[in-house]
Amino acid sequence: MTDVKLQLNNRQIEILKNLIAAGTPMDITVLMNRFGKSERTIRYDLNEIREALEKQGIDVRTKAKKGFYIPAEQKPKASRVIAENGQQEEPSLLDDSDETRNNSMLLYLMLQSKPISADEIADTFYISRSTAIRILNNLEAAFSGIRVNSQKAYGYQLEAEEFMLRKIVTQLLVSAFKGSYTPEDWYLLLPRILKEEISMLTISDVSQAIKKVNTHYNVWLSNTAFINLLSYCLIRDLRLRKGFTQNNQKAAGSDYTMALLQELGNRGINTLEVQWMNTILNSNGIFVNQSCLDLNELDHALDEMLELLKADKHHLPYVFDTITLYDDLYEHLQHTINKEYLHLENDENPLIDELKENYADFYLLANDFADIFEKHFLMKLSENEISYLAIYLYKNLINQTASNKKVLVVCATGKGLSNLLTTRIRNVFQNLTIVGSVSPYQLDNINLWKDIDFVISTIPIAHSAYPVIKISRILSMEDIQRIQEFLHYGKFIDSIPMDHSNSASFNAKNDPFDLYKDELDPSKTDLAAASTLYSKLQLTLLEYISKLPPEVSMGQDAVLGMLIHMSMAVPRWFSQQNEEDEEEIIEAYYKYRDEQSNVFDLMEKFFALVEESLLITIPIHERYAFFLYIFNKEV
Structure with missing residues (x-):
């Protein structure tokens, strides 16, 4: 403190x-x-x-x-x-634009369960009473479907159909969250008036609930669709906590819908909530009723598309992975057909012109695919949809010449942990060329930005001329997946439903840096070998940290502290002068085994690997110290 x-x-x-x-x-x-x-x-x-x-x-x-x-x-x-110091963001509107003022006023009124006077609103936002009334009068024009009811004796109150209000507020969150990927980022980007109502823990819990259900039902969403669903679920949770629920009979829905609602909490599961959630799911590419699909016809259409590729009527010098291409098109066209039957608009591809210019061959093939699709389904695909087919073709191109990319790594300080991060990126993505690792204060050095393809950064970067992939400080499995997706899809990764089945094999290895192969000679006198081995030991520890369950979040200080602790502990392990384990430590250690079995089992694999490679024994009290760092306890 x-x-x-x-x-x-x-x-x-x-x-x-x-x-x-x-x-x-x-x-x-x-x-x-x-x-x-x-x-x-x-x-x-x-x-x-x-x-x-x-x-x-x-x-x-x-x-x-x-x-x-x-x-x-x-x-x-x-x-x-x-x-x-208890310094909270005050919801002042003095310096905000008209749009931000309207958004803030809408969010404020959405949180109120009873009418509130213009004087109270003015005091809350540090504005005059007349300014407050002027903003209130603008809301109906700014938001279709919203009405501000004014009662002279009581004050102002928002009136809107509940689902309409949720959708409007959801879009405000979607706009704020666009281009972000972690609960920390989402909380940082929350409109300030909601930060006291929606905690980072709530955001993390809702995010994990969606991911858990999606994993169970093998549903994969684009980042755009995920942000839409996350935003709606957060607003739904907020409205229910505030008591804005509909009196309605309990109802059953599809397995996916019911599983998601139950994972989000049993509160408010009724007929209307199920209907509303179905609408949100459908609009984001999750269809709970696919009776409109003729899957046999889709199979025939896809077979004809692949036969067209084999015929090579355009004489193009490409070879495709037709198995994964078939799977990608099968999933995507299912969504396309469902959206058409449900009269839902398809997402606009903002990079369509660039795609047509720079990937002309693939767009040409995609047009041929669109003709085949129209013949089978009497449905004409839009340019947006054709562009997505072109992206799938490029993604499944064998021996892509563009796979060897040049990358700039940006970290908070450009040193320390950034060197370990850079080394891990090199080991995982051996086809990437890292041109440098810099801090944000070095970005104005134009020489660093010459001849690179994209940026990998642990911090948000605004106004970059190059694509930026934001990752955690330790290159987690989700970070690795996101970089892989970028290498497949380029700038289009936020718009395409991803298939996570092709994850990097690197993360499946217990010994990703071949630590055990470099074990020391029993004499333990080769200093060069020892230093090399210790470097790999640090990288291996980071790799195991990256495999920790999503609910276990280690900050930079904890990670750095663990690395320093290990550097000081290794000499003790070699000395074999370890003190006897105390009974309390042993009991606390095995408590982690009982209460945090996933973390315990993972770290036991790490300890076993270290013992085998260093030819030492790690006592329980030394192992216990690692868990204190992981769970943010005092060491």
Whole structure:
């Protein structure tokens, strides 16, 4: 905990949050425009922030001709300082655009269970009563299907059909979450007025519930569809917690629908909730009733498409993996047919022009496929749908010449753990050429950005001219899958339903870096071999950390602490002068076995591998220390 209370006003807290969130130094003119204040006022605010943070051991630095920044390694501490001082984001609308004001007012009214006066609204948002009324009067024009009921004696209250309201608010979340992939990112991007209502734990739980049911029913969604479903489920949960539920009889639905609703919690499972969830699922490519499909006809159409490829009427120099191509087209065209019968709009492909220009051969073949599909189903495919068929063709091309990509890795500091991360990327993706590992403050070096294909980053990067894949600091299995998908689909990965069955075999190995093959000579005197082995030992530990269950989240400090702990423990293991295990430690150790069996079994494999390769024995109290880091206990 911090010892000193931050003496900062609301604007200064907002400036501090901007500095924490910024990936590069912030020019003072950016802050002036963002907060609508003079240079003198912003410089005064920055000086106040600098003095307040100095007492906490945190620096606010300046970089010539670039701006102000907080060192990346100090940002977590700065975030904790804000949290521990109880500094919360105030829902002020003073500096917001009209659209943001309308969105914030809608979200605020959505949370109210009774009418609220204009004075209360004005006090909440730090605006005048007349401004509050003006925003309230704009809501009906801004949101179709929404009505603001005004009762002079009571105040203002939102009126809307419940499902319509949920869909409108869901789209606000979808817009905020676009391009993000983790609960931490989603919480950071939540509209500020919802952050006290929706916790990061809630986001994580809902995300895991969707993934669990999807895995059970072998349903795979594009990132876009997943964000849509996640957003709806979060708003549904919020509305039910606030008491906005419909009195309706309990009902049964499809196995998938009922499983998802039950996994999200038994609250509010009735006829209307099932109908609404079915609508959301259908609009995102999960069809609970596929009676409109003639699967035999689809089989015939796909067989004819593959025969066309074999005939090679265009004399193109390509060979395709027809087995996986068949599976991809089978799944995708099922969704296409269902959407057509249900009169649902297909997602627009924003890169269609680029696809037609740069992948002309595949678009030509896709047009042939579209003709075959139309003959079998009397359904004309749109240009968007044809573009998706072209992407599947490219994805299933054998010996793709574009597979050897050049990559820039961006980490918070550009050193330390980033070196381990870079090494892991090289080992997993041996066809990638890593041109460098840099911090966000080095991104303005134009030489780094020449001749690269995409960026892998552990932090958000705005306004990049290259595709950016955001990953965790330890390259988890989900990160590896996402990079694989990018290599298959390029910029189109957010729009295509993914098949996760072709995961990297690297993560299935107990000994991915061949640690056991490099075991030391019994004399343990070869220093070169020992140093090489220890490097592999660190990488192997990171690999096992990446395999931890999704609900076990280790922060950067915990990972770094575990690596340092191991570096200090290895000499003790070699010395064989380990103290006897205490009974309390043994009991606590086996408690993890009983209560956290997945984590325990995984780490036991790691310990066994280390013992075999180093020819030592790791005592229980040493093993126990690793679990303290994993579960964020004091070591």
